[in-house]
Amino acid sequence: MSRAGRKRRSIGSRIGLVALYGGLAAAAVFLLLPFFWMISSSLKPDNQVFTVPVRWFPEVFKWSNYVDIWTKSGMADWLKNTMILSVVVTALQVFTGSFAAYGFSRIRFPGRDVLFLGYIATIAVPWQAYMIPQYKMMAAAGLVDTLWSIILLQAFGAFGVFLMKQFYETIPEELSESGRLDGLSEYGIYRRIMLPLSVPAIASLSLLMFVTTWNDFLGPRLYLRTPAHFTIQVGLKVFQADPQGSSMYGLMFTGSVLSVVPIALIFMAGQRYFIEGIATTGMKG
Amino acid sequence: MTTQPIASAQLSAQPGAVPTGRGQGRRRRSSLRWHNTLRGWSFIAPNFIGFAVLTLVPIVVLFYVALTKWGALGDPEWIGLDNFVKLFTRDPRFNTALWNTLYYTALHMPLTLAASLGLAVLLNQRIRGAAFFRTTAFFPYITSIVAIAMVWNLLFSPDYGPINQILRFFGVDNPPGWTVSSTWAMPAVIVVGTWREMGYYMLLFLAGLQTVPRELYEAARVDGAGAWSRFWHVTVPCLRPTTFFVTVMLTIGSMKVFDLVFVMTEGGPGRSTLVISQLIWQQAFVEGDFGYASAIAVVLFAICLILTIFQFWVNRRVER
Known part of the structure; x- marks a missing residue:
């Protein structure tokens, strides 16, 4: 195999790898985000659950x-x-x-x-x-x-x-x-x-x-x-x-x-x- | 008994096989069979009694109740096929429920199939974090449906819910009302259904992928096939039995969808997410019309039965 060919393939496979991990990461976010929001909201005061813009982390932790x-x-x-x-x-x-x-x-x-x-x-x-x-x-x-x-x-x-x-x-x-x-x-x-x-x-x-x-x-x-x-x-x-x-x-x-x-x-x-x-x-x- | 020779040959390998002399053989064999029957039943009985009373009897009784008029009070009254006639000719709710169920199936089945197959193929590569990801994907399937449905409902809130805020951020000026809109409630339920189940079917696909011979991929690579063509010409054909199984499971599961709808929308707004199972529940336990509800249940039963028989039939043909 020529040198150029090998190089092209390695770039191609690197892009593939990035796409692979990117796809999996996106899927993981989609799968876990509801759970994350659930836990985070359980630590917020009632009036902080819905805010504009969305607050993913509680401002003050309300353990009560x-x-x-x-x-x-x-x-x-x-x-x-x-x-x-x-x-x-x-x-x-x-x-x-x-x-x-x-x-x-x-x-x-x-x-x-x-x-x-x-x-x-x-x-x-x-x-x-x-x-x-x-x-x-x-x-x-x-x-x-x-x-x-x-x-x-x-x-x-x-x-x-x-x-x-x-x-x-x-x-x-x-x-x-x-x-x-x-x-x-x-x-x-x-x-x-x-x-x-x-x-x-x-x-x-x-x-x-x-x-x-x-x-x-x-x-x-x-x-x-x-x-x-x-x-x-x-x-x-x-x-x-x-x-x-x-x-x-x-x-x-x-x-x-x-x-x-x-x-x-x-x-x-x-x-x-x-x-x-x-x-x-x-x-x- | 035509299977006599086989049965006795098997018997001799089974408990308490006695070397039989010529004259007494028959009597001993029949007393042995009697013993085995007693012993077998003694193992099965603790489970079987509960199973018969709580599952078998209700299933049989269902067919009788479906042919009666039975209100909240009083005894069932035989009315023949009237319930079924009403069901198919005079009840717009049943039509709506049937269409909604088919709508759910038509979107949920292909979406979940594609998502779970895609994930399985990605995870089947030798990559870091595969085990973590498998756990993550499977997790929604084993968590309480009430908790996740409530959380998703609020994520879908039309005005301040995170999903619509994200949509607005990406320039969607007028995002859908999701669970409070009769057009968008069903898509919202479908999204949650797919989110919940794709990890389960992914596991089945991963198991199927283990059976695809590595050499086939090597051979395809030598022939110069790219990743995409290896997927279409090696993975897809080799996975056909798994794909078929998953398709049928998904179809049956979609036709009997219930708790997700029950917790997210209770069939609403209006009747926009009313599915067959929800209609059975409403008729029986809200309106107290047990006979008519049972007739709808018989229809659901028949649909599931036909799909299952179809699955077995095709499986057998494939195995041959």
Whole structure:
């Protein structure tokens, strides 16, 4: 290759590199700016949220929003409810899901595959299609406006069964076979062999379930009526009750930050498991 | 049972396989099957009971309710197909909701597809900060939809919102009213929907890109293909299965869009962002017309089902 040619290519690739980083930087700003504005506005007095020109940084940091929110709203109750729901739902989903997945992937009996197909088929059905009969049943059982309704709603989904079964299929059958030779029962094999091996899958499922339950809005919005029973997502909507004339901007932004921070921390800590969980369920869904 | 030989061959590799003598084989085998059935169900039952009661039964009941008139009080009353007749012939709201849903789908699907594919291709280069960027792009997808919708709503504020101030700065004298304008509310929702989901689909595309053989790029480079032509002639064809999957997922997701609209605009202003899911909710829980709402739900169900079956069908053809 001639010298001029090499030089031209290196200039071309340098321009390409600048364009590449420029494009990525622009995308990153687009993705992060709303979060930045959210945090910055949560530290401003209400009348400083909208200014001309835009102030991206607070002039004076008003930390009191983070103190007031606990007394001026039901935030403490909402956080507590959300935490209870997320933990209980995750635990139930992990336990019943992994247990059922063992039945589906390791024990052969008539009707098993049809049953599993039934599970998978419901993943495609949107919740809003069957929320009405479900609501009528919960109402008949007297569960409306209790946390039980949300637990029942979320804990027995097909998703956990599906994710765990996908993972169990990758564990060689010989391991269970050797457990059987050692005299373990099926329950013993599940507990002593499969559970310890499936820790990564359980981590993925737990994180995804926790985040889903934490962020769920429609279910709690439909079932929880008393402010003391709200989750944080339903509670946040209270601040927005009057979208244009609201003077509670500070608390609204502060509440939003409080609802996002736990998820951000969990995501940072368990990023790998999130991505693996999505790769196993997303691609085969 | 035509699958008998296979079933028994598999059985022997399964729990508690007993070496069968000739005479007793059959009886042992059937008692083994009985045992396995019991054991299998004992694993599945804790999840299945909850799943059957809370998901399967409501799905089946839905089809019955859709054929009844059922108000907030009292019992459902059978009226046959009347709900569906009303739906397709006499209800302008359903028409509006269907069109709005299609409008959302027609813009959100290609925009998100292009954005997520573009990001994935950029990130697939060996560059610094790729891991940081992947995290950033995925983050909106896992944050609370209520928080982000409220923040975006205020970013979109017509008079003093940052977005319109930025537009004015760049010389747009009369920027749109976004969520308070019936023309611009849907585009605003679409922008937020794309912002939220592109990181998720980017991950799927990144996974797909791992399967493209590096040699193909090398070969194209040797043949003198530039970056653009390598993208069109190597990346795009190799990614076809992923692209197809993402397209169908995006279409289904767009057809059932709900919480984003619910939190940002509640279907307004007027009916300008009313989508099918929002209409089901309104009919059922605001107006207390459960029968009619269920009929709309059956239509939504059918749309999602058809799209899913289509996806499976094409996938199978591609795999063959």
